[in-house]
Amino acid sequence: MNVLKDHGSPVKEFTEQINNCEICFKHVPNVCKLDNHTPLLFQDSDNIFLLEETDYQIIFTPEKSNVSEIRFPSLKKVDKIPVLTTLTFDKDLYGGILNFRSYVGQSFFDVEVDSVKSIRIPFEVRSKKMNYEEHYPSMIADLAKAASGLIFYEKSPTFKYINFQQRVNKSFYEDFMFLEYIFRPENLLSAYGYIRRDPHKILQQYVETVPTTFASAIGPSDLINIITNPGNLSKTNQTPLNWPSQMGNYIPKRISQKDYLETRDTPENRFVKYFLGLLHELIIEMNIYVKSKDKDGYPVEKIREYNEIIQEFTLDGWLKDVGELCHMPSNSQVLQKKEGYREILDYFLIFEFAFNFQWEEVKEDIKGYQKKLSDLYEYWCYLKLTKILSQLQKSRTNYESIFEFNRKEWSIKIKKGMKSSQKFFIVKDENEFNLELTYNNTYSRSELESYSYSLSMRPDYSLMITTDNQSFLLHFDAKYKCDIKTTFKSEDIYKMHTYKDAIKDTLGAYVLYPGRKTKIYRESSTILPSVGAFPLTPGKSVSQDENHIENFLNQVLNEINY
Template sequence: MIEQKVTINLKDEFSKDIGTLTVSSIDPIREKESSHKISDSFVLKNIDLVDEVDNITPIQYYNKESSQFSHLMLLEETEYQILFESDDANASYDVLYSLIKINESHFKRFRFNLGDNNKFKLAGTLNFRSYVGKSFLDVKKDNIKSIQIPIEVRSKKIDYFNQYSAMIADLSQHALSLIFEVNSPLYQEFELANEEKLTYYEDFMFLEYLFRQDNLPTIFEYLSKNMHSQLINHDETVPISLANNLNSSSINNIVSKPNQLFKTDSSIKMSDKLNGYLPYDIHQIKHEESIDTPENQFFKYFLEMLQNFVEKMLVNSKKGYIQDKLNFYKEEISYYLSAKFFNHISTLDYVPFNSQVLQKKEGYRDIFQYFLMLEFSFRLSWDDLNNKFKGFEKKLSELYEYWCYFEILKVLNDLSITKINFEDVFEVNKTNWAINVIKGKRSSKKFKLNIRGQDVKIELFYNLTFSDKSDYKSYSLAFKPDYTLLISTEVKQHFIHFDAKYRSELEIIDFYEKIGEKTNSEIEKEIDKRDSLEEKEYVFKDADIYKMHTYKDSILFSSGSYVLYPGTKSKYFMEEDLIIPSVGAFSLTPGNTDIEEDNLTKFIKKVIETLLFQDGLITYEWVSSNY
């Protein structure tokens, strides 16, 4: 084990010294010492300069020039020692004021006197818990701010560079799906905000997501070959010898303009009707297929908006990775807009929100969603998440919990004969465009399945409380699993529980604290307080399974309890050869959901089949044939 240390000489905007800030941590696997001098005021000890960061090393220096990711990389759920020193002992200091403003629990000052009256010294510990994202190291001296040192707090449990952005995109898409639900309270009831965005950080992450090969590049190629068109009619004047589409309107036009006729000896039948006269020219209706539709105008508008947005970001970017990527995106968009078919598409007059093509047709629906995701991102705010979004930082454990909920909803919706509407998932405040995910007893979502010829009803709850005082009973302590399935057959009801475990547990002593004679609201607070302790270094360990046993054994009618966590392995512990009763853990990781969703789907089907067998509704052979 070797101590890593970064020493920064902080200066104000006029290059005057404010003091020296030292950040240190222990690298448990490092064996060799090293030193790097980034500048006269920025020195690294035992910190590697890397082009690819890991999710193990406490401090790394990201060597690529980039304003998307900060150079100084720290790690969530990791303790750092902080020391600030200044030669001016008579000044007042506000150390790490940006971090304290964001979350007071991040930085804990030491209370003892460091014993130097000629200098100002302040020491403490810094731990970001499960917050990830950008933040800053800074100090105020007599209310004069130092230049901020940007840092990036990366995740231990998911790929911060790829999976984190995939989760942000998924959550945005789930929220914005409200717009596409015909029965949604928000359907067609919104207008675009004109607020200036405070940061391009999430937007750049979205651009990274947008330009993945499976997204915009593929959609553009598809639409360029499958453009929506419509048949339009227009009048044209042609010589009579070229006329091929006459109708009553053409005849009326001839009769109304006798001065355009000439005498002919032609045997054309029409001349007989006009006493031997024919017109020099004739008006006819021409039917033409046109791609100049509102939907294609919107397609063109989106690309032009994207182009302007990238150019705006380029103005504010520094040389290096982000500028290279933005230039690449700019070239891609220019290539798209150079397509010849855009020459036949006019400027957009209005966004056709009511268009069924834009809402439902393949390709166009994707462009519409990309537009909304880029335009709104998290400006379409989730009230529950607003409290977790502090500055640039995101409390990843909360995001992961919401993300897992939508994954379970998706799996059940795919299995179900009846589908849920998004209005049943969210509470909507139309006044300020805020949405909440409904929790507790009111969160009930009902699904109907047919398994092995048997009708099965499933009710999904989010944060349902079980206690001796609630409608849903626990015979010991009060519990609130993240997600609960109530599976009802013709014979019996069974509970299956899931907990999202991005975070992990502390010592189990706190887990079994006595609640005593308390009201329901006090019990809710006790559960939240106890569960909030579960934020320490994550390892998939016995304590996670212990908790699943407490759910299964203490909550009446429970048959199984399972951890959902971002990992690579899934395992469950069961009696003999039947999957129920059991406890276990399932890998569910953003950006890697196709296989994992399929595994979760198969598991839920196996659980239902086993319950049907135990209730005497199907034979054992039907269950065992699935293993």
């Protein structure tokens, strides 16, 4: 296979065994760490990596001549997307142009010649986006925390049955990345390490019957038991010190003694055990799945590694004395505050959100990991804008108000249009501002309050800013697609110009994208009117990105003051 890209510096030729098939690699880098710009890479002894949105030329020469039919079964379509354009070559030379477009996931190189099938060579198509493996779990984590108030609703899904087999068959790749996030050394391994070293303990009261001479103290309830059980009394010539005279020379043979025992069988530890069990069930099903699909490569090795880790955890000696979870201790201060336990609670929320909670907008039958990632990014950006505006208002972020909750189906969807309206009141230098944020509001010629003079427009997010004497709009669009230079695309800026021109009272429109470059195109020296782009990237740097957008909105409000 020849790649229609220049690899740069020369790379040594090497041979590897994949699925018992010897493959010779020419001009293909053999790397330890993957990047998101080299078109073809080889890693970890059996992993071939390609890139989305990249043209590849694939050429095949059969061993026999006069072939009547030749097919590339796995490359005709991937998730119903045609990816191979067949080309006509000279005699006994077959192939085509391969481009996976925005598909990200796994497939195979294979060929069928006159009904004779070749060995399937697995490969993975990676995204060109920076750190896309970080983005999915980071967004799921933030969305789970935002919906945590709903997860702890009175009908909590803690005990809702999860069909892991059905789930894994539909979404193996994103579930694998969820596990990668959970099993990072700084996440589950660190949190469980804290718990293992210092598990939560309580003093549990118990009662045992002991000979009277061994009793450490006798209380009022013990005296009542003595009187009401005369058969337990025996006469003695030597009574205990300060023995009641009314008892004569009678003392009990045995006495019930209350004591306290330190135990680890607490609701919090039962919760930890329950969560580890859920992870174990998922990993078992993923193991079964990769075996049934004859999968190989990096994900398979990592799943085996995770299985060994989770087995070690679930067989831990201290957990043997911990019972089964009967209720969710959601109000526990130990779960919410103690190191290790609070992190496990966070991972549980992420787990519940990813596996039990359903976004009605992102159903599992939507094929293509890229599609789901883009949709999640759109919802995630909405949460971040809500958070930024709450910070400007100096108030707690109320995420629950943005959701509609279906109790019967245990599903949520984000309110859209004017139903999504969230209002904020901000005071700056004694000036008052009313801000209203909407999600997916439609602007058209038929809507006087939401007017577009040409075609209908529906920005992802619209922010109405109102003062005593004026109102104007800012719009934001979430664009997960970005090129490998981690900057915005020109066509997205053109779209922002469309919003600014067509939608009444609009003074600004801006792209939100996972990248690094902030750019504001101003009409004049003032910050408005303008169009532009802001990076908003899931992961560790998101706070910095949030601050940049918050500072921009502060500049807008300050400019209005003058």
